[in-house]
Amino acid sequence: MDLAQTDEQLWRAVVRGDGVAFAAIFDRHGDRVWRHAWRLMQHRQDTEDVVAAAFAEAWRRRAHVRIVDESVLPWLLVTTTNCARNARRSLRRNERLIAHIPLGPDAPDAADVAADRFERFDAGSAVAQAMRELSDTDARLVSLVMLEDVPLADAARAIGIGYGAAKTRIHRARQRLRGRLEAAGAAEEVSA
Template identity: 75%
Template sequence: MTTEQTDEQLWAAVVRGDGVAFATVFDRHGDRVWRHVWRMMQHRQDAEDVVSATFAEAWRKRSSVRIVDDSLLPWLLVTATNCARNASRGKRRLERLIAHIPRADDAPDAADVVGDRSEADAAKTAVTEALRALPQADASLIALVMLEEMPLADAARALGIGYGAAKTRIHRARGRMRAHLEAAGVAPTLEEVS
């Protein structure tokens, strides 16, 4: 396998079970997927877990992976967004469970710990929460277009929707995110915090 092969050629080999081709795909796109996940997860271990889950899904679903303009990256980014959302839901469930465990009187209050975050962390957290509040398809579209700077037409193809529908969805999703950020008391643009 050479790195000169296209994603489509490599993926055809992966579908046949070629691990070397799969490793080449990982080498080609792993860093980009990691950066994308890092923006959503904000913790190194969580990001690494989600990247692993993303590539595990790619291997598991290798015969049904959608290639867009000879690139696996859109499919990987959408899958990474979905895996990140699943991981975040699991983390929130665990946090709710832990919150119900009795604690010692001298343990720090969670509100005090959260209050120590910097403004930048608060803004990133608000953007992450705003992204999580969107329907899955809208969050994937926002992630591809605004965070990964993918052209809207390419993102629409990656998600299997028409360009006009994508244009409408992204306009509405930006409005919902803006309202969520304003309600959270955060006023930066999405570009400033992505």
């Protein structure tokens, strides 16, 4: 496999089922996808699960992956954001289920155990919490533009929205994030 090939060239081989080309894409972008997933999950095992899910989704939907400026990275980052959101929803569902399981008299309260797990999961970053409050489209856009430094026009194409809509959405998302982070900072100062 020629490492000088562009993502677009490699991806054409992936679409034909070439696992070596897919491995080259993973080698090229796996670390960046992992860092992005880490920012969203803040837990090693959850991050690894999200990265695996994102690349599994890339392989599964390989014929439908959108290449932006000869790179598959924007699509991978958006998919990673979606997988992280799905993983968090799954964690919350499991915690709610566990909280309702009856236990023996000397067992710890399941609600406390679930709350402890969620607190550890949630304590990673005020940014991650603020990101969870954005719409799916806004979270994808913020992830690409603000966390991954993808140009706004490229991010808009990767997500499938127009540049004007992306410009409006990123402006509003920044305002919401700023307000949420300022409120979180004030809450931390009050509790300190």
